[in-house]
Amino acid sequence: MATLAPQAPWAMRLVTDRRPIGPPSYAAVTLDASTQRARYTDTAGQVVKMGEHGTNQTNPTTSMSGGGDGAEPQPQTADDSTPDYSSD
Known part of the structure; x- marks a missing residue:
């Protein structure tokens, strides 16, 4: 039996x-x-x-729905909102 x-x-x-690992661009870190x-210094x-x-900014994306098959069209309303973050 194997x-x-x-x-x-x-x-x-x-x-x-994901990225090649290389030496850091600094030699020491002090407070x-x-x-x-932190203060980073070279040799x-x-x-x-x-x-x-940065602080990140929120750019919400909203799903829209509205209107119907009635006699008069209804205005679109926001159903939900999903945050989408982008860096400063």
Whole structure:
């Protein structure tokens, strides 16, 4: 009787790295005491600007329905709203 080697679950076998991993663009991280923010510096001690995360904006999408088969058309009304987020 043959014994099968254990395998990862099928979905985990599909996972791949999304971006190549490289060295970080900074050499050290310290805390700025006055602003309580992280300060990233390179090997020469110069501050390195890191990406800004923004605040996100909500752009709702609304389903519309209305009107009917009556004598007079009815105005469209918003049935629901689904938030759609976009970065600043």
